[in-house]
Amino acid sequence: MSNDGGKPILLFTSIPATGxxxxxxxxxxxxxxxxxxxxxxxxxxxxxxxxxxxxxxxPFLDDADFNDLTYFVPQGxxxxxxxxxxxxxxxxxxxxxxxxxxxxxxxxxSPIPARHRSLCAALTHIHxxxxxxxARVVVVAESTSNFLLPLxxxxxxxxxxxxxIGSIALSVMAPPLRSVDMPPLVCEPVEFGTTPAHRERVxxxxxxxxxxxxxxxxxxxAKVEQAGGKxxxxxxxxxxxxxxxxxxxxxxxxxFVGYDHVCxxxxxxxxxxxxxxxxxxxxxxxxxxxxxxxxxxxxxALVDEVKLARENEGKKVVVVAQGTVEIDPRHLxxxxxxxxxxxxxxxxxxxxxxxxxRTLPKDxxxxxxxxxxxxLPYDAILPYADVFVSNAGYGAVMHGIGHGxxxxxxGEEQDKxxxxxxxxxxxxxxxxxxxxTDEKEYVKELAEAVGKILDEEEGREVRRRAMELKExxxxxxxxxxxxxxxxxxx
Numbered sequence: 117m118s119n120d121g122g123k124p125i126l127l128f129t130s131i132p133a134t135g136x137x138x139x140x141x142x143x144x145x146x147x148x149x150x151x152x153x154x155x156x157x158x159x160x161x162x163x164x165x166x167x168x169x170x171x172x173x174x175p176f177l178d179d180a181d182f183n184d185l186t187y188f189v190p191q192g193x194x195x196x197x198x199x200x201x202x203x204x205x206x207x208x209x210x211x212x213x214x215x216x217x218x219x220x221x222x223x224x225x226s227p228i229p230a231r232h233r234s235l236c237a238a239l240t241h242i243h244x245x246x247x248x249x250x251a252r253v254v255v256v257a258e259s260t261s262n263f264l265l266p267l268x269x270x271x272x273x274x275x276x277x278x279x280x281i282g283s284i285a286l287s288v289m290a291p292p293l294r295s296v297d298m299p300p301l302v303c304e305p306v307e308f309g310t311t312p313a314h315r316e317r318v319x320x321x322x323x324x325x326x327x328x329x330x331x332x333x334x335x336x337x338a339k340v341e342q343a344g345g346k347x348x349x350x351x352x353x354x355x356x357x358x359x360x361x362x363x364x365x366x367x368x369x370x371x372f373v374g375y376d377h378v379c380x381x382x383x384x385x386x387x388x389x390x391x392x393x394x395x396x397x398x399x400x401x402x403x404x405x406x407x408x409x410x411x412x413x414x415x416x417a418l419v420d421e422v423k424l425a426r427e428n429e430g431k432k433v434v435v436v437a438q439g440t441v442e443i444d445p446r447h448l449x450x451x452x453x454x455x456x457x458x459x460x461x462x463x464x465x466x467x468x469x470x471x472x473x474r475t476l477p478k479d480x481x482x483x484x485x486x487x488x489x490x491x492l493p494y495d496a497i498l499p500y501a502d503v504f505v506s507n508a509g510y511g512a513v514m515h516g517i518g519h520g521x522x523x524x525x526x527g528e529e530q531d532k533x534x535x536x537x538x539x540x541x542x543x544x545x546x547x548x549x550x551x552x553t554d555e556k557e558y559v560k561e562l563a564e565a566v567g568k569i570l571d572e573e574e575g576r577e578v579r580r581r582a583m584e585l586k587e588x589x590x591x592x593x594x595x596x597x598x599x600x601x602x603x604x605x606x
Contacts, residue, residue, distance in 0.1 A: 124605050125153045130258030132182040134440040140258045142404040145169035146595045155430035157238045174238045180230035200344050214304050225336045232266040232343040254282040259371045268374035271305045280606045285375040289510040290531050291565050292367035295390040300325045300367050305537035308388045325525030329366040377520050377601040383588045402592030403518035407495040422500050432570050435469040436505040447552045453506050455563035457483035496498050503569050508535040520586030522578045524565045531532050543581040
């Protein structure tokens with residue numbers, strides 16, 4: 117096999133989570149359609165999805181080959197998830213922070229050695245396919261995978277396998293960067309500010325964070341060294357001292373160190389303006405290309421029904437989804453259906469459960485104005501939505517921005533608390549303050565939030581902000597911007 121087009125070979129990868137694979141694969145497949153030779157190193161559980169786009173699939177090895185479809189999803193009604201079993205095995209009554217720390221251990225850090233072995237196998241395979249003169253490889257890695265940390269710190273490649281000629285980090289979430297103006301990403305969010313008092317509070321939060329995450333940082337260092345990296349901790353400490361800080365804390369930006377370019381999915385105005393600003397190699401790429409997937413007949417029929425209800429009957433459409441990780445319907449889907457069940461005359465609810473084959477519990481009574489589906493691409497339904505109710509996964513928020521749909525947001529796990537705060541701050545959505553455990557009060561607050569957005573006068577400003585962000589995203593050609601970074605290797 118030869119690569120005569122002059123373009124380097126692109127090796128994409130991400131952590132094996134649907135919400136991270138989807139945007140990464142969307143960009144990989146778009147570049148493939150433009151003539152770039154593309155390989156995707158990923159989990160075998162997603163092989164069919166990856167291969168269907170036309171890119172060449174390469175498998176993760178050993179414990180890097182993680183199946184998120186079984187880890188995060190209950191296998192049967194009433195069953196617990198593997199993640200819940202893991203978390204409860206270490207902490208009988210886990211908090212949201214305990215669950216996040218478990219994800220760091222099991223999902224982000226522990227597989228690092230196997231990810232490096234997977235990289236070595238992938239590069240070996242590519243160099244066997246292409247003669248050495250044409251096997252110029254650029255790695256495009258979703259940043260939270262920590263995929264290149266060992267290589268950036270001296271981990272060896274197999275004999276006769278050259279180093280990749282370049283590297284691009286793809287950031288598909290709010291980036292974990294350290295700032296005097298912002299606490300660590302997965303701490304309890306605080307209102308953004310730049311005053312001396314605010315910065316002192318933030319400094320205290322970072323000091324507490326360093327103590328709380330000492331074991332996790334030691335695990336990250338150990339896994340990078342196990343993969344063959346050397347002096348990783350020393351390098352991070354030296355980097356922090358250069359910035360005038362006393363020590364390196366976890367989530368200070370270590371997952372971006374070493375890359376030639378960082379491509380951030382999203383629009384710049386959605387982020388806070390911190391004292392440090394953005395690194396020189398940072399580029400905002402807007403929203404990922406919208407899915408052009410042909411829907412199954414039943415899914416297309418649902419979309420057509422929603423479209424007709426909106427255009428011919430004047431109904432307002434509320435889409436509710438909880439992403440692909442925190443999918444217990446009690447958190448948001450059932451409360452939304454309940455909150456809007458009394459609006460059958462003017463409102464249609466579309467509830468997306470997050471995974472193929474998922475159903476609501478058998479005892480749930482679905483009102484006549486609610487349509488429930490196991491899985492549906494956001495790009496298929498959001499063009500017809502008036503409100504998007506979400507637990508604020510970054511991908512969902514960016515889809516809301518990409519379609520100009522105002523949001524109602526509530527979420528706790530991973531980076532969701534921070535995303536909720538930013539949606540409220542930027543004004544393109546309404547944050548729920550109650551918890552789903554508050555039951556009736558939560559349902560009441562949810563109904564009021566949706567009602568406010570739908571109201572002609574009360575919702576005018578939030579709708580304007582949502583369209584403002586969409587227009588900013590529309591001005592950015594995502595793939596063209598990524599190609600501008602890739603042009604440095606031509």
